[in-house]
Amino acid sequence: TEPLLTATALRKTFGPTIALDDAEFAIAPGEVVAIMGPSGSGKSTLLHCLAGIVKPDAGSVTYAGAELSSMSDTARSQLRRSEFGFVFQFGQLVPELTCRENVALPLRMNGWKGKAANAKADEWLERLGVGDTMAKRPGRISGGQGQRVAVARALVTEPKVLFADEPTGALDSLHGEQVMTLLTDAARSSRAAVVLVTHEARVAAYSDREVVVRDGKTRSMEPVL
Ligand code: ADP
Numbered sequence: 237t238e239p240l241l242t243a244t245a246l247r248k249t250f251g252p253t254i255a256l257d258d259a260e261f262a263i264a265p266g267e268v269v270a271i272m273g274p275s276g277s278g279k280s281t282l283l284h285c286l287a288g289i290v291k292p293d294a295g296s297v298t299y300a301g302a303e304l305s306s307m308s309d310t311a312r313s314q315l316r317r318s319e320f321g322f323v324f325q326f327g328q329l330v331p332e333l334t335c336r337e338n339v340a341l342p343l344r345m346n347g348w349k350g351k352a353a354n355a356k357a358d359e360w361l362e363r364l365g366v367g368d369t370m371a372k373r374p375g376r377i378s379g380g381q382g383q384r385v386a387v388a389r390a391l392v393t394e395p396k397v398l399f400a401d402e403p404t405g406a407l408d409s410l411h412g413e414q415v416m417t418l419l420t421d422a423a424r425s426s427r428a429a430v431v432l433v434t435h436e437a438r439v440a441a442y443s444d445r446e447v448v449v450r451d452g453k454t455r456s457m458e459p460v461l
């Protein structure tokens with residue numbers, strides 16, 4: 237399969253810190269790739285560059301054959317909204333909105349009408365086993381439920397690439413495993429590529445392949461079969 241998203245010779249510095257040093261990455265549709273490495277090694281910076289959130293100093297990121305740096309800011313935002321989904325460690329649900337409204341939000345941003353967006357949101361909440369949170373605000377549900385709602389929100393637009401940065405970092409191991417199973421099953425069934433940042437081997441175990449980052453340099457590991 238042709239890669240969907242690739243990065244070549246990425247370099248990014250923050251003042252004296254070299255966050256990425258000739259980093260390479262490629263992912264195909266339907267693949268789950270774990271970006272592993274110690275804290276501060278450059279994992280999040282790599283994810284941010286791949287998602288077009290951070291602009292590398294050198295090197296290129298290509299999505300479906302198009303170079304991200306050659307797009308306008310508007311085109312890049314549009315791409316993120318329509319083709320990418322995001323799950324982070326915490327703090328991602330809007331506290332003033334119900335869980336249904338939180339999940340419907342990315343659809344509304346893509347032009348969906350309220351009723352259709354809400355119905356789709358409810359479908360995804362049910363699918364992730366948190367249908368009972370629809371009318372509740374995030375503050376009224378548990379951390380594990382909140383992370384499932386966040387996964388529903390990331391997948392509701394049926395993104396081509398799902399970016400997950402330590403998606404289970406705030407959960408205990410049981411809830412973490414449930415979220416990883418739901419996330420990878422849902423992504424695989426829709427052929428989404430999953431870029432998963434984690435420092436935990438048991439989270440990376442859900443991936444097809446690992447890329448290890450150390451001092452901003454990437455190293456591809458052979459897939460474990
Ligand atoms: P990881 O995700 O592996 O923990 P990061 O990509 O967050 O690593 O960070 C890599 C290095 O770059 C670290 O030394 C970090 O402190 C630094 N860094 C990341 N983002 C910034 C930033 N916005 N400003 C300054 N330094 C940063």
Ligand code: ADP
Pocket residue numbers: 276280401402
């Ligand atoms: P993670 O836990 O995923 O490694 P961090 O806590 O390192 O994430 O970073 C969170 C955000 O802060 C990111 O957007 C990153 O770019 C930024 N950041 C990281 N390190 C620094 C830093 N030393 N100075 C400023 N911003 C930073």
